[in-house]
Amino acid sequence: MTSSTSTLTPSSSSKKDSTCAHFRSLLLIAKDKVTCSLQCRGYPSPMSAPPVALTIAGSDCSAGAGIQADLKTFSLLGVHGLTAMTAIVSETPREVHDTHPLPPALLRKQVEILLQAYPVASVKTGLLGTAEHVAVVAELLEGSGIPLVVDPVLSSSTGTQFASDKVISAYRERLLPLASLLTPNLPEAQRLLGERMGPELSDEQIPLDAAGRLGREAGTPVLLTGGHNSRNSHQATDILYDNGKVTSFSGPWIDLPSTHGTGCTYSAAITGFLARGVELHDAIAKAKSLVTSSLKKSYKWPKDTEQLELRALNLLSPEERK
Known part of the structure; x- marks a missing residue:
């Protein structure tokens, strides 16, 4: 067995050291540029922990709505997403096949351990299928001081009802007073109000009144x-009522055969921006822009032209993710 040893001359050693130093310098410059780019877009530094948001919602096996849609949205915004599952929903964008609510004790344990272990900066709720679920969430979040976005998922986009009158009462009595923001569509607002709008109101007055x-x-x-009341105007307009002041957020109406999970993504985006420290009105405006952009870039699979992944979040440019 033989071995050989090569010896670097002083000149070759010096040249190697110079080359290594040059590459180290380039790497540091690249790192600084990436860090600056991320921070300028509102993302945390790669060396720091990201903000944390918690979604308390149902699981959608088609991944277009529910906690799956929420996690995609949080990730897009540079937010670490936590999940507390309330129900397992067997569905596609066209049909809800089955819903299985999880035991309230299991929901309680999920939320408790997550709030204890993580610095949760914002919370959103989606599908809360039983009055007991609503009560558990209200009990654990009351007095926490954490911004809470309540997306009252009372039915699916295909018309399946998730909430009984008992659930509606629990929302009204326990959860709505704790919310930093409610994000119902018009039918959900009407159910929470316990009535339909009167015939004396015009189409423009109905959402403002609700x-x-x-x-x-x-x-x-x-x-x-505004997705349920905007088709004829060619504008999807959302109405924010905040302490007597009304603000409108408008975008183009995008005519698609399905809107499965769009509301989940919208409320998750607001929650994600709140976790990043964005003020409420700005968070809504940014979320509106993000959802509109993702709808414009929706895609479908050849197997079934009726089933669309509406929110093509992975196709959004860095500018659209701000």
Whole structure:
């Protein structure tokens, strides 16, 4: 067995050291540029922990709505997402096949350990299928001081009802007063108000009336999302009622055959921006822009032209993710 040893001359050693130093310098410059780029877009530094947001919602096996949609949105915004599952929903964008609520004790344990272990900066709720679920969430979040976005998922986009009258009462009595923001669509707002709008109101007056009355009753800001009342105007307009002040957030109406999970993504985006420290009105405006952009870039699979992944979040540019 033989071995050989090579010896670097002083000149070759010096040249190697110089080359290594040059590459180290380039790497440091690249790292600084990446860090600056991320921070300028509102993302945390790669060397620091990201903000944390918690979604308390149902699981959608098609991953278009529920906690799956929420996690995609949080990740897009540079937010670490936590999940507390309330129900397992067997569904596709066209149909809900089955819903299995989880035991309230299991929901309680999930939320308890997550709040204890992580610095949760914001929370959103989605599907809370039983009055017991609503009560557990209200009990654990009351007095926490954590911004809470309540997306009252009372039915699916295909019409399946998730909430009984008992659940509606629990929302009104326990959860709505704790919310930093409610994000119902018009049918959900009408159910929470316990009535339909009167025939004397015009199409333009109905969402304004619903947002105002629900906001005054709950004592919290209400963002009435406009997807159910905007088709004829060619604008998807959302109405924010906040302490007597009304603000509109508008974007182009995008005519798609399915809107599965769009509301989940919208409320998750607001929650994610709140976790990043963005003020409420700005968070809504940014979330509106993000959802509109993702709808414009929706895609479908050849196997079934009716089933769309509406929110093509992975196709959004860095500018659209701000």
